[in-house]
Amino acid sequence: MAKEVVLAIDIGGSLTKIGLVNRNGNILGKRVFKTNGQDPFNNFLEKLNAEIEILITSLDSTHKLISIGIGAPNANSLTGNIENPPNLKWGLLTPISKVIGEMLKLPVVLANDANAAALGEMKFGTAKGMKNFVVLTLGTGLGSGIISDGRLLVGQHALAGEIGHTNVDPNGRQCNCGLRGCLETYASVTGIRRTVFELIAEMSEDSPLREISFDNMTGVHISDAALAGDPIALKAFDKTGEILGGKMADIAAHLDPEAIILSGGLSKAGDILLNPIKQFMELRLFNAYRGKIKVLISTTTSSDAILGPAALAWSAFEKGTP
């Protein structure tokens, strides 16, 4: 009997990752290429097609490709479309599921990238065996995926899990979405960078961070400075932890999860982020939840991003949809 594999496609703002993944989450082959989201969708499609060709050719005849899972920003699992993402200039609606399904003559499942990541954590990652948890991806923005009773929480319009746009302060920082004070303007790589610049203006201590421009500053600069004891970087992590920890107490008050799992660039800072988060989350938790909600850092790395869409494809296949 042929060994079944799925094709997983993770479309990111800068990189697209594709891979062949078996039922156990083993990656049998992988390709990474630039999304070039400023170019027309057809250019992306040609490149994707060529890369898939290379992957599939590498499979020996004992394997059989059975379906495709796609994770993408602003993807709608109900319609199969990518809907006007800020970082991809592909227009209002990209019927990605339809196009790729017809190209490869295989069933396609699509989900928002953070929702796919949550499924990936449950099937192959840090949340193995868990039935109620939330994944927060702390990257350029803050994405979120919610698993409730072992199922992805999708919502009425397939738009659930936009926790990055819950409000911290109605008069707060300007967000790309048009609102002010969204959580992701504080708790993300971009958010902590904004906090560092606020603190550089406010504090007078020396800091290596004063030598780096806003555009050049990365999350690694900030966590390296914090690990070396830089007071501005340390305070930036404290402030980020206070804001994120407080909102995680609110998440708990909605969903009562077993764990909240942090992934993405900022999560790699480890304890300097985790400690203030845990401290402030516990402080703000409703008493019934205290001591009951785990805060974990995902063990998956960015190169595992295809495990999200792979889990999506496998889950649908096992349920018989599509």
Place this chain on the structure above:
Amino acid sequence: MAKEVVLAIDIGGSLTKIGLVNRNGNILGKRVFKTNGQDPFNNFLEKLNAEIEILITSLDSTHKLISIGIGAPNANSLTGNIENPPNLKWGLLTPISKVIGEMLKLPVVLANDANAAALGEMKFGTAKGMKNFVVLTLGTGLGSGIISDGRLLVGQHALAGEIGHTNVDPNGRQCNCGLRGCLETYASVTGIRRTVFELIAEMSEDSPLREISFDNMTGVHISDAALAGDPIALKAFDKTGEILGGKMADIAAHLDPEAIILSGGLSKAGDILLNPIKQFMELRLFNAYRGKIKVLISTTTSSDAILGPAALAWSAFEKGTP
């Protein structure tokens, strides 16, 4: 064939309501009595037993009682216990499901009162036909129940839906739960009363509300004053709507519901509450949700409170549990 009915028990801080309800949500008999939660649990149990006896005796022989649904504050659906509710002096744990199940020799399903209310809205009330919605009960406190994909969202520890304890302001009003600035200290009958007293202190306009003590002031006093154009009452509704509307935008960003349904005493104020809520919710909604989330006032009244636990019993019966 006998016509099946369930026994629904709604245990409230002041009143307990019991009733016999058929599959269509018709109430075949109903009794109301004082909970007297300051007295020992055994006193309550004796009274409950006597009242149930009266109800059951009223049933003719064509009916058959098949199961029991109970809604109660701080009830845990996993353990079947009521856990240390602030308004019932029954001790840390009251094994209500076990006790009543043994008393009547019938299966019992227990849930938090607001969770039961959400099921009741779906099966018999304002949310008929909906699969994704949130019920907020605006009474003495703010209770909440979440329905996602047609199922009650329970959470890992059966404690989901404590939206009344999400945070509005970490330095805000003292809450009974020990935290500061919980949503229910603003958005509930007690909350708007606190807002009225803040405004009485702050504003200098005449108002009939200045003649009423804090302990004597009801939600009806405040809504009557607002309907008569009283500036303090109107401003209190605006402030309440701003805070609640903002938090409802956060609820949407977690759950992407079709509707948020308001019930309980404060919801009876109607448009003077609904208008500012809708205005501020839309202002704070992430763009993908704008114009998509309905805000509805429940058409069920407090005398329908048994429909929540009745829905609980019927849902479990239809699923074959317990």
